[in-house]
Amino acid sequence: MPAPATVVDEGRVLVASGVVKRWGSTLALAGADLDVGPGVTGLLGANGSGKTTLLGLLLGLHRPDQGHIRVLGLDPTTAGPEVRARVGYAPEHHSLPPDVKAVDLVRHVAELHGLPRREATGRASDVLWQVGLGEERVRPLGTMSTGQRQRVKLAQAIVHDPVLVLLDEPTEGLDPVQRDDMLALIRRVGHDFGIHVLLSSHVLDEVERVADGAVILHAGRVVSSGALADLQASSTGGVVVEVVGDPAPLATELAARGLPAEVAGPRLVVGGGEEVFDVVRDLLAARGVAVRRLEPRRRSLEEVFLSSGLTGGQADPTGAAGG
Numbered sequence: 001m002p003a004p005a006t007v008v009d010e011g012r013v014l015v016a017s018g019v020v021k022r023w024g025s026t027l028a029l030a031g032a033d034l035d036v037g038p039g040v041t042g043l044l045g046a047n048g049s050g051k052t053t054l055l056g057l058l059l060g061l062h063r064p065d066q067g068h069i070r071v072l073g074l075d076p077t078t079a080g081p082e083v084r085a086r087v088g089y090a091p092e093h094h095s096l097p098p099d100v101k102a103v104d105l106v107r108h109v110a111e112l113h114g115l116p117r118r119e120a121t122g123r124a125s126d127v128l129w130q131v132g133l134g135e136e137r138v139r140p141l142g143t144m145s146t147g148q149r150q151r152v153k154l155a156q157a158i159v160h161d162p163v164l165v166l167l168d169e170p171t172e173g174l175d176p177v178q179r180d181d182m183l184a185l186i187r188r189v190g191h192d193f194g195i196h197v198l199l200s201s202h203v204l205d206e207v208e209r210v211a212d213g214a215v216i217l218h219a220g221r222v223v224s225s226g227a228l229a230d231l232q233a234s235s236t237g238g239v240v241v242e243v244v245g246d247p248a249p250l251a252t253e254l255a256a257r258g259l260p261a262e263v264a265g266p267r268l269v270v271g272g273g274e275e276v277f278d279v280v281r282d283l284l285a286a287r288g289v290a291v292r293r294l295e296p297r298r299r300s301l302e303e304v305f306l307s308s309g310l311t312g313g314q315a316d317p318t319g320a321a322g323g
């Protein structure tokens with residue numbers, strides 16, 4: 001048995017410093033630093049930026065060439081089994097056996113985690129109900145849609161009641177409706193089931209929708225990380241205003257004053273510097289427009305991504321899904 005790891009990072013879910021990992025001549029991680037707190041965290045990066053490599057290191061499946069990693073206070077390189085007992089994992093590419101029923105696969109994973117057969121069977125059914133596959137649990141995996149198979153992967157990742165779950169591109173291959181459902185489910189896992197989630201994705205928009213925090217990986221390095229609100233906090237100027245009634249006339253008036261205003265449903269997103277706030281407030285008052293909301297515009301994750309210098313075709317900051 002390895003010596004019990006010392007908890008040096010109380011309250012933090014994941015901590016890493018200077019992590020280097022080479023695959024032959026490919027430098028997959030080039031000195032990554034990580035500090036992830038509770039809740040749902042997005043691990044964002046373009047394809048090839050090192051996300052899957054990092055997840056493998058966090059699980060103790062590979063050893064880093066350099067650097068230190070702590071997962072729930074444990075070192076996965078020396079305490080791999082203890083880490084994997086507390087951490088669930090849904091890999092990106094996973095060839096599920098087509099003839100096996102969902103409930104049998106999930107039960108098998110529960111048994112691998114040490115649950116006795118009877119308990120594992122009950123737990124597998126419960127967890128499949130939780131991910132919305134109650135009726136389908138006895139169907140062979142080969143007959144399931146991509147969305148259903150993604151749910152099975154999530155179910156097997158949480159069947160042993162982990163503290164943390166690592167999800168590698170869980171929305172890959174899903175259509176927009178399935179994607180929305182999966183994101184809602186991931187949010188429930190994080191918030192209702194109380195399991196911390198590290199959600200690897202190259203789609204900014206989905207991380208923005210479900211995560212409390214984000215880590216942005218680029219070419220094997222973490223270039224930006226923190227709570228979503230902090231990442232987006234630095235003002236870019238401009239305001240968001242929501243009025244009672246149609247915002248279009250206000251948009252026209254602002255445009256006439258040289259302020260670009262984009263109508264987004266009931267809201268107007270007004271570009272410009274910090275002075276725009278006063279201009280919009282005064283205009284609203286002068287016109288007697290009833291206001292529901294007036295606040296400085298927050299940066300989108302896309303802007304955070306771009307301001308990290310991630311251009312040049314490596315990143316996919318458009319929010320578009322794809323391999």
Ligand SMILES: Nc1ncnc2c1ncn2[C@@H]1O[C@H](COP(=O)(O)OP(=O)(O)OP(=O)(O)O)[C@@H](O)[C@H]1O
Nearest residue numbers: 023026027028045046047048049050051052053054
């Ligand atoms: N087992 C391996 N052997 C050799 N090279 C590897 C291996 N795993 C990853 N790589 C390389 O390391 C780099 C990082 O890959 P990784 O899969 O970690 O990135 P990623 O961000 O998860 O990308 P994707 O979303 O495309 O999987 C890539 O250049 C990849 O080709």
